[in-house]
Amino acid sequence: MGETGHMLPRTLFEKLWDAHVVAAPEGQSALLYIDLHLVHEVTSPQAFDGLRANGRPVRQPLRTVATVDHNIPTTPRGLPITDPIAAKQIEALQKNCREFGVPLFDMDSAEQGIVHVIGPELGITLPGMTIVCGDSHTSTHGAFGSLAFGIGTSEVEHVLATQCLPQKKPKTMQIHVTGELAEGVTAKDLALGIIGRIGTDGATGFVIEYAGDPVRALSMEGRMTLCNMSIEAGARAGLIEPDETTFAYVSGRRFAPKGKDWEAAVGYWRTLAGDPGAQFDRVIEIDAAMLAPFVTWGTNPGMVVPVSARVPELNTFAQESDRRAAEQALAYMGLDPGTPIESIAVDRVFIGSCTNSRIEDLRAAARVAKGQHVNPKVRAMVVPGSQTIKREAEQEGLHRIFLDAGFEWRESGCSMCLGMNPDILQPGERCASTSNRNFEGRQGRGGRTHLVSPMMAAAAAIAGHFTDIRNWRFQ
Amino acid sequence: MQPFRKHTGKVVPLDKVNVDTDQIIPKQFLKRIERTGFGEFLFYDWRFSGDGKNISDFVLHMPRYQNASILVAGKNFGCGSSREHAVWALMDFGFRVVIASSFADIFANNSLKNGLLTVRLGDEQIGEITRRAKEIDDYRLAIDLETLRVEDDRGFAATFTMDEFSRHCLLNGLDDIGLTLQHEAEIAAYEAQHPAGAEMRLIARIL
Numbered sequence A: 001m002g003e004t005g006h007m008l009p010r011t012l013f014e015k016l017w018d019a020h021v022v023a024a025p026e027g028q029s030a031l032l033y034i035d036l037h038l039v040h041e042v043t044s045p046q047a048f049d050g051l052r053a054n055g056r057p058v059r060q061p062l063r064t065v066a067t068v069d070h071n072i073p074t075t076p077r078g079l080p081i082t083d084p085i086a087a088k089q090i091e092a093l094q095k096n097c098r099e100f101g102v103p104l105f106d107m108d109s110a111e112q113g114i115v116h117v118i119g120p121e122l123g124i125t126l127p128g129m130t131i132v133c134g135d136s137h138t139s140t141h142g143a144f145g146s147l148a149f150g151i152g153t154s155e156v157e158h159v160l161a162t163q164c165l166p167q168k169k170p171k172t173m174q175i176h177v178t179g180e181l182a183e184g185v186t187a188k189d190l191a192l193g194i195i196g197r198i199g200t201d202g203a204t205g206f207v208i209e210y211a212g213d214p215v216r217a218l219s220m221e222g223r224m225t226l227c228n229m230s231i232e233a234g235a236r237a238g239l240i241e242p243d244e245t246t247f248a249y250v251s252g253r254r255f256a257p258k259g260k261d262w263e264a265a266v267g268y269w270r271t272l273a274g275d276p277g278a279q280f281d282r283v284i285e286i287d288a289a290m291l292a293p294f295v296t297w298g299t300n301p302g303m304v305v306p307v308s309a310r311v312p313e314l315n316t317f318a319q320e321s322d323r324r325a326a327e328q329a330l331a332y333m334g335l336d337p338g339t340p341i342e343s344i345a346v347d348r349v350f351i352g353s354c355t356n357s358r359i360e361d362l363r364a365a366a367r368v369a370k371g372q373h374v375n376p377k378v379r380a381m382v383v384p385g386s387q388t389i390k391r392e393a394e395q396e397g398l399h400r401i402f403l404d405a406g407f408e409w410r411e412s413g414c415s416m417c418l419g420m421n422p423d424i425l426q427p428g429e430r431c432a433s434t435s436n437r438n439f440e441g442r443q444g445r446g447g448r449t450h451l452v453s454p455m456m457a458a459a460a461a462i463a464g465h466f467t468d469i470r471n472w473r474f475q
Numbered sequence B: 001m002q003p004f005r006k007h008t009g010k011v012v013p014l015d016k017v018n019v020d021t022d023q024i025i026p027k028q029f030l031k032r033i034e035r036t037g038f039g040e041f042l043f044y045d046w047r048f049s050g051d052g053k054n055i056s057d058f059v060l061h062m063p064r065y066q067n068a069s070i071l072v073a074g075k076n077f078g079c080g081s082s083r084e085h086a087v088w089a090l091m092d093f094g095f096r097v098v099i100a101s102s103f104a105d106i107f108a109n110n111s112l113k114n115g116l117l118t119v120r121l122g123d124e125q126i127g128e129i130t131r132r133a134k135e136i137d138d139y140r141l142a143i144d145l146e147t148l149r150v151e152d153d154r155g156f157a158a159t160f161t162m163d164e165f166s167r168h169c170l171l172n173g174l175d176d177i178g179l180t181l182q183h184e185a186e187i188a189a190y191e192a193q194h195p196a197g198a199e200m201r202l203i204a205r206i207l
């Protein structure tokens, strides 16, 4: 690294990048060191096979942590897994972890959970790290001021073998939010509002850094929700500068540094914030006053409107390809242009996923559900992100509120976010979901997904249709 | 990885934007633990109805597009999930090239690792290729990675760009794990300065 390079003010991203460059060979991508590699059952078996075929070990088992989350059932643990192929995939991970010495939070672990939930809550995810996982929502961990991004299986193998990744340097984008989030407008709505504005490819090739008072005011749970959705705008990663909120969250977590190590770590983390005057390749301003509780109406997260609005008319799309995509989306979703969002009835409600299954999300949904009843036409389920969250919620009595109101209270996992386990929509069923993707068939073939915040999902379960949380009568 | 130099093949136009990896290969087919055999599930929900019957008006079923090896689509191809299974499915089905006006980052990376060429062209050029592929029987394109050219034998020609290093790896079918391991000394030096923290040793002890 040349002396002059450090004279220029740097963004958080640039500091993270510079701190992890192992080699920058002429004419090639830089080689980036990976501090933490999270592994799960779906995208890893072929990578471990590749290691075996080439006689390569896992270079740093101490920087690798595995869990099972994607295809495990959310029925009580201890019941057998009925899907034999899913069972085989889980067994493959268990076997691979044993063979290569990788620590695994297994099915029966008291800490099992969605990979992007357990990293932070156990204090494994720390500011200043580079983190990868064979899963696109790895961007979640950027909430801590760590450079975290999703990779494919070949890259999983690459990191297992070398603890490094060749990477083209992405461009930087700052999303600067001003004003204040109104009551009932959550981090999820901020994320949906941003994607609605810039589109699902609006940040392709960029790392987003979220800034501004409303971002600073978010809890770590909210920040994780926001960074989680970065990939839905096409971003390589999403970042938020670590601050006192971050340190307070990490402090005392099970695997977080302790004592002198903690002091030293915080000292370093404080140096990560962007320098005054650091430049971004692109800056986007978002006025929080323009945001509302959002509901997606189509088949990607950018097809979104405020709950008080209507499904858009087709002639509002300037580009022919977008108009056609909207038309196809509405046909799939079984909706007509101009339909008021609040008049759309739902069959199912899913509260869960790495976007919105943390304790704060469950508290928010429970506040709405308290003393109410799920509409008899609706089947609603709550799936905590991890066993730790499940226990915490039960200690607070949240599960009683949900169960009394008629929600199902299930074991932790990805569940109906992608429906690899038995939790799926039937063809034509309409679901209010706190997850992150409303792609065709994502929650089950022919299933119709509308993305919303946890409060909006709980309210839809009770009302039987979408309803504006800003008018909700809390009991 | 399969090297890629030149390829000439039949073109099939998908004529869709934002084709996500959930569409390319639905999640129920991600449970296989091999890299092979995904082709039969490619675009499953578009190709087959709920009871497993062919949806005959889907392009991949049309007789005129059988054995196509070049797929053409609109912007943001491969968005969504990081599943490399999407690339495996496309290649297993017989595709060697995808042409689109833009690609999602992870999909483009995954393609590169497997020798599937992703070619970025402008919207107008995509429109022109799509039109020709719909109108002309057995419409073929020749793609040359050495000269970075796409052309047919009826006067259409376009050039595309690709970063030099990616092109070099593709042309030579390089195993990039091997390339990284050439930097062993630098990796070891970095690791000596940045040992894994005590907390990671704790995890390994507990589990």
Ligand code: SF4
Pocket: A069, A070, A114, A115, A116, A135, A137, A353, A354, A355, A413, A414, A417, A418, A435, A436
């Ligand atoms: S909850 Fe959904 S988005 Fe998150 S890791 Fe699981 S499947 Fe992926």
